[in-house]
Amino acid sequence: MIKFLDLNSQYQGIKQEIDSVIKEVIETSSFIGGKFVSHFEDDFSSYINAKYCIGVGNGTDALEIAIEALDLPKNSEIIVPANSFIASSEAVTRTGHRVIFSDANAEDYTIDIDDLKTRITSNTSAIIVVHLYGHPCHMEPIIELANNHGLKIIEDCAQAHGAEYKGKRVGSIGDIAAFSFYPGKNLGAYGDGGAITTNNESLAEKCRKIANHGRLSKYDHEFEGRNSRLDSIQAAILSVKLKYLEEWTNKRIKAADNYLIELSNINAITLPVRQDWARQVYHLFVIRSNERDLIKAELNKQGVDCGIHYPIALPKLKAYEYLNQYNEKGFAWESDKTLLSLPINEFITVDEIRLIGQVIRSAIK
Ligand SMILES: *Cc1c(COP(=O)(O)O)cnc(C)c1O
Numbered sequence: 001m002i003k004f005l006d007l008n009s010q011y012q013g014i015k016q017e018i019d020s021v022i023k024e025v026i027e028t029s030s031f032i033g034g035k036f037v038s039h040f041e042d043d044f045s046s047y048i049n050a051k052y053c054i055g056v057g058n059g060t061d062a063l064e065i066a067i068e069a070l071d072l073p074k075n076s077e078i079i080v081p082a083n084s085f086i087a088s089s090e091a092v093t094r095t096g097h098r099v100i101f102s103d104a105n106a107e108d109y110t111i112d113i114d115d116l117k118t119r120i121t122s123n124t125s126a127i128i129v130v131h132l133y134g135h136p137c138h139m140e141p142i143i144e145l146a147n148n149h150g151l152k153i154i155e156d157c158a159q160a161h162g163a164e165y166k167g168k169r170v171g172s173i174g175d176i177a178a179f180s181f182y183p184g185k186n187l188g189a190y191g192d193g194g195a196i197t198t199n200n201e202s203l204a205e206k207c208r209k210i211a212n213h214g215r216l217s218k219y220d221h222e223f224e225g226r227n228s229r230l231d232s233i234q235a236a237i238l239s240v241k242l243k244y245l246e247e248w249t250n251k252r253i254k255a256a257d258n259y260l261i262e263l264s265n266i267n268a269i270t271l272p273v274r275q276d277w278a279r280q281v282y283h284l285f286v287i288r289s290n291e292r293d294l295i296k297a298e299l300n301k302q303g304v305d306c307g308i309h310y311p312i313a314l315p316k317l318k319a320y321e322y323l324n325q326y327n328e329k330g331f332a333w334e335s336d337k338t339l340l341s342l343p344i345n346e347f348i349t350v351d352e353i354r355l356i357g358q359v360i361r362s363a364i365k
Contacts, residue, residue: 040055041054048169048197078092087180103116115330126154152174154177163281171197190237251346259353296340
């Protein structure tokens, strides 16, 4: 059995530290806010190299609050890649804007710059760049487009903790960024959690207020906000896990290197491209094949977990029928039929990767 993720083995390796911080939070009764949350916010902003970090309830809230804080014109258009998790586009609609889907490129699967250009109109106010599967988007041309058209850049970093574009950590490049600490993410809590990072002080303050009832002080409120706070137990767990993130990430990168060797020269599959300017942190290792379903069935039969991210491209979802944007045969719109995510985590061994290679080779013979 080769697991997609192994959160229990990860916990066993850091059990003492985790158990002791959980106990400390409970014994000090600092359940909401307080030092555990502010320590984590400081640690995470240093890790990302962003000036400000605001802990929030989850990654979806992080996106929503970030968009709200930008104060964009009502009903403006925000461009979102077609191949992502629904949270990326949900946040647009829920903050009163219109989703415009753009294509993904067929190499690293992040937003396709040429296609993106064609989606910009006079109503466009922002671009959500998703550093998908852990691969950073090609930020320079995106920044140039944003500057030329007066657009804001929101980075969806839910899958890319520690990823770098030309040496800069994602989450420190656009106007504002959203992270998720859902348990299965590269940095995952033991429940829901999220964060917003930015270098802009007034945006950071606005986000902090939105996430905490528009609060100025305990019972004085500047405007109506909401309740979306990072829980102290989760913050304490995340501070422990953050210390190991680089080690775990380097193991994922090593595993990916091994996959690239073991899976080379198989005609029926296309391997993911790591651009030379990218530090790809491999939240997922995604291959592409017309024989995807056959390969997946054979891997499952041999006890190898795999996944499809995502089985239905966003514009094709029932939730977006009303937008009527699924009318072209671009890459991403059809990517759902060919993409396959192989297991990757800090525990997978060279032998396991070799076995996966053998299963794939024999499946497509
Ligand atoms: C996980 C994820 C989110 C949402 O994060 P939650 O913490 O689950 O709300 C947003 N965008 C992408 C690309 C994700 O993978």
